[in-house]
Amino acid sequence: MSLDLTSTALQIDSMAVELKGRNNEKFRRLQTAVDAIGDFDVDAYQDKLEQSGSSVLWNVPSFTGDPSKSYPPAPIPEDFCVVAVDGSHIDIDRHLPARCYLINTGTVYLRYGSQSDADLSSQPRLYAEEDELVIRDHNAPYRQQNIDGALLGAKRGVEEIKALVHALHNTPKDVPTVGLVDGTLVMFGLQQYPDFVVRELVDNGFVSALEELRQMAAERPLAVGSYISLPRAGEVANALRLQACPFDVAACEQNCGQIPARERACDKAVGGLIDREIFSDFLDKGHRSSVFKSNHPTVSRNYQGHGIHFFYVNTGEEIGRVEVPSWVAENEGSLELVHALVIDQCRRGPGYPVALMEAHEQAVVTGVDRRYFVELVEQALYDQRLPTYSSEKNISKRQKWI
Amino acid sequence: MNDVNGNGTATTTRLGEVIEGSTTEFRTHCYDLYAAPPLGSLVRCGDGDSAYGIVCDVATQSMDPSRHAIPRGRDSEDEEDVYLSNPQLTRLLYTQFQAVIVGYEDGPGIQRYLPPFPPRIHSFVYDCSTEEVRTFSESLDFLPILLSPSINAQDDVIASFLRIAGACHVDSNVFLVNAGKTLATLMAGQLPRLNNVLRRISP
Numbered sequence: 001m002s003l004d005l006t007s008t009a010l011q012i013d014s015m016a017v018e019l020k021g022r023n024n025e026k027f028r029r030l031q032t033a034v035d036a037i038g039d040f041d042v043d044a045y046q047d048k049l050e051q052s053g054s055s056v057l058w059n060v061p062s063f064t065g066d067p068s069k070s071y072p073p074a075p076i077p078e079d080f081c082v083v084a085v086d087g088s089h090i091d092i093d094r095h096l097p098a099r100c101y102l103i104n105t106g107t108v109y110l111r112y113g114s115q116s117d118a119d120l121s122s123q124p125r126l127y128a129e130e131d132e133l134v135i136r137d138h139n140a141p142y143r144q145q146n147i148d149g150a151l152l153g154a155k156r157g158v159e160e161i162k163a164l165v166h167a168l169h170n171t172p173k174d175v176p177t178v179g180l181v182d183g184t185l186v187m188f189g190l191q192q193y194p195d196f197v198v199r200e201l202v203d204n205g206f207v208s209a210l211e212e213l214r215q216m217a218a219e220r221p222l223a224v225g226s227y228i229s230l231p232r233a234g235e236v237a238n239a240l241r242l243q244a245c246p247f248d249v250a251a252c253e254q255n256c257g258q259i260p261a262r263e264r265a266c267d268k269a270v271g272g273l274i275d276r277e278i279f280s281d282f283l284d285k286g287h288r289s290s291v292f293k294s295n296h297p298t299v300s301r302n303y304q305g306h307g308i309h310f311f312y313v314n315t316g317e318e319i320g321r322v323e324v325p326s327w328v329a330e331n332e333g334s335l336e337l338v339h340a341l342v343i344d345q346c347r348r349g350p351g352y353p354v355a356l357m358e359a360h361e362q363a364v365v366t367g368v369d370r371r372y373f374v375e376l377v378e379q380a381l382y383d384q385r386l387p388t389y390s391s392e393k394n395i396s397k398r399q400k401w402i
Numbered sequence: 403m404n405d406v407n408g409n410g411t412a413t414t415t416r417l418g419e420v421i422e423g424s425t426t427e428f429r430t431h432c433y434d435l436y437a438a439p440p441l442g443s444l445v446r447c448g449d450g451d452s453a454y455g456i457v458c459d460v461a462t463q464s465m466d467p468s469r470h471a472i473p474r475g476r477d478s479e480d481e482e483d484v485y486l487s488n489p490q491l492t493r494l495l496y497t498q499f500q501a502v503i504v505g506y507e508d509g510p511g512i513q514r515y516l517p518p519f520p521p522r523i524h525s526f527v528y529d530c531s532t533e534e535v536r537t538f539s540e541s542l543d544f545l546p547i548l549l550s551p552s553i554n555a556q557d558d559v560i561a562s563f564l565r566i567a568g569a570c571h572v573d574s575n576v577f578l579v580n581a582g583k584t585l586a587t588l589m590a591g592q593l594p595r596l597n598n599v600l601r602r603i604s605p
Contacts, residue, residue: 110489118489348474348488358490361466 026272033270034281036240038068045243048250057252058238061292064309064329067236070287073343074336079113081177082341083167084355086363087160090373092133092148095394097387098377100128101148103156105163106362108355109171122362123163137196145197150189157187158205165212168222178341179213179224182356185308185323186296202302210306214327223334224325227342227353230276231312231321236292237273241266275312276319283314288322288339291329313339315346414528418498420447423521426552427502428455430527435492436462438499442562444535445501448525451508453517454538455501456548458559462497471495501527502553504544512537514544532570539567539577542584549588557595560585561602568603578603 042063049060090102104124111117127133127147135151137143147155164179171177187206190198213224244266247255256264262271279289289312299308309329313320322342328334345353365373378388417439418432428447432438438460439445446452464470474491475484485491506517530538548560564581571577582600589596 108490112487112489116486116489118491118493120490120493354488354490358494361469 029268029270029273030277030281033237033240033273033278036243036270037236037278037282040067040240040243042066045239048242048245048248051248052242052250055249055251055253056242058241059235059296060238060242061235061294061310063239063290063292065290067239067290067292068282069290070283071290071339072284073286073288073340076340076344077113077176077337079111079115079175080337080341081109081111081171081175082180082345082353082355083110083164083171083177084108084180084182084353084359085160085163085167086182086356086359087156087163088363088365089152089156090365090370091152092146093374095391096374096377097381097389098128099133100126100377101133101152102126102365102373103152103159104363104365105159106359106364107163107167108358108362109167110355110358111172111175113175120358120362125159135197135200137194139196143194143196145193151193151197151201154187154190154201155205157183158201158209161206161209161213164224165209165216168213168216173220176221176337177223178338179222180342180345180353180356181224181226182360183226183228185210185226185325186294186299188296188298190298198298198302202298203304207302207304207306210325211304214306214325217327217334221333221337223328223331223338225328225338225342226323227356228321228323229352230318232274232276233310233321234274235294235310236275237270237278239292240270240273240278244269276321279312280314280319283312283319285314285316286343288313291335293326293329294323311339313342313346315343315351317346317351320346414446414531414534417445417527417529420521420523420525420527421498423447423523423525425503425516425518425520427458427500428453428521428525428527429498429500432497432499434497435495436497438497439529440562440566442559442564442566444504444530444538444563444566445527446530446534447501447521447527451506451517453503453521454505454507454512454530455503456559456563457499458502458553458555459500460497461499462495465494465496469494502547502550502559504547505538514538514541516547535567535570539570542581545581545584545588557599558602561599564603575605578605 042065045063049056049062085105085107087103087105089104092099092101102124104122106122107120109117109119132147134144134146145151160181164181168177168179187202190202213222216222217224242250246265261267264271283289291309291311294308294310296308305326307326307329308323309326310321310323313322320342322338324335324338328338342353345355348354349357381388416433417437418430420428421431422429430445430447439457441457441460443457445455445457447455474488475481478484478487503516505512505514545560548556548563550556553559564578568574568578568581581603585596585599589599
């Protein structure tokens with residue numbers, strides 16, 4: 001049977017009423033947050049952050065400047081390039097007769113100015129070899145981790161940034177260029193995996209590619225970053241929690257561990273807010289916020305000095321989040337280039353960086369593609385006289401007997 | 403993309419490749435955006451026993467049928483600037499044209515009726531040189547094919563072809579008068595329609 005929409009609609013109505021009730025209170029907290037940003041004492045915050053150390057439960061950033069300031073975009077260069085990558089994948093399907101996964105990376109090169117040009121491409125790669133389906137601990141080869149689910153998502157992130165490195169090698173060296181990836185530069189969600197997995201994907205994969213990009217950027221006008229549309233991050237809001245904390249040392253567990261959520265002092269001040277809501281109040285169209293430095297544990301532990309910084313931009317359509325490596329954030333020219341070209345890309349989009357949109361279109365694997373993929377796998381196995389089978393569950397889903 | 407004959411001189415331009423073909427018509431995907439030949443042009447497809455077609459429809463559209471173009475030129479000074487400011491457009495749009503088959507090469511000669519087999523998919527498609535158009539239009543035995551009701555705007559296609567072919571003949575007037583006489587026979591009983599076509603090819 002299909003979803004009971006009548007019953008669902010009633011519950012949706014109740015949800016909307018409840019959200020409306022919460023909105024007034026949220027608006028008050030938002031005003032508090034905006035006022036707090038205006039009065040933010042960066043030195044006091046940094047001191048408290050250092051004193052509190054790891055006893056702060058919230059993921060809070062470091063500040064590099066006055067958080068209430070906003071910056072207009074620099075003029076865009078006459079000639080420039082934007083290179084963007086995105087990826088999509090087909091996960092391992094245990095109902096299929098062959099264990100394999102596919103990563104499709106889409107790459108877009110756009111050149112603007114006197115020699116306007118474009119190149120759009122995609123590169124599918126099938127992984128089916130034994131060694132490609134697992135990550136092994138080189139020190140203890142019997143330890144291995146299957147690549148599927150969230151780990152395949154992380155593997156795809158590595159392949160995307162490698163594709164960016166490859167694409168940037170083939171672009172003009174004398175033209176200001178920004179390389180963009182979709183989403184965050186922080187490899188979230190790997191804390192649950194063994195160290196050898198993190199080492200392989202982050203240290204040897206993502207960070208190794210970042211280092212290659214840094215070396216390229218040292219020799220040519222190149223900056224890289226990532227763009228997040230409708231970001232849900234709340235790191236700056238968390239910083240406001242720290243400022244609102246009435247204790248000298250923010251030992252969350254010790255001080256407030258027995259107080260229910262929403263009742264703590266920081267909850268009452270700025271709880272439930274996300275960064276884009278705060279910055280939407282004082283970023284003019286095209287402007288960016290101050291730059292913040294992520295203190296995410298994975299970045300601190302595994303990024304080998306490639307700190308991840310971020311700022312928010314008002315694209316005119318939304319507040320977006322841009323993440324850049326430290327060597328971009330700390331170079332004023334590179335930072336201005338990323339800011340100006342992200343705004344320009346969103347203007348051309350319209351609303352979202354056009355290069356990322358086209359990279360997504362190149363990378364996307366549709367439902368029809370996925371069905372063809374399964375058929376191709378089954379046909380190839382059949383041609384090799386290999387058994388083709390599927391689970392009874394999968395067969396029952398296809399046949400839908402009454 | 404120019405193709406070169408044995409003497410090393412450029413003769414015809416390679417326009418694109420066949421992406422759909424039957425014994426009556428073929429569709430060509432152009433290599434370059436907006437690089438289709440004009441309506442009524444004579445084109446040749448295939449190396450070897452080539453088929454001849456007359457362009458009866460030209461279209462430019464999105465590569466991805468689920469994506470459509472949106473206005474992008476509000477702040478542009480001219481139309482060219484829209485493409486310079488959005489270089490991806492030249493990769494996301496394409497031009498194609500449909501040609502109705504009107505004859506084929508049969509060894510050393512030319513037949514002016516339908517070929518026994520359709521063009522192969524990915525056959526190269528060339529525009530025809532002045533010499534080829536003149537040779538092909540020395541006989542107008544193929545005109546009944548162009549009068550087939552399956553062709554959209556058939557009268558415009560016929561008139562366009564005759565104007566183009568007329569310009570390739572030494573005495574354009576003689577060619578057009580003869581063409582008008584042939585049409586008068588083929589379109590007997592359709593006087594208003596015949597007059598329409600004749601008006602369009604009148605010098």
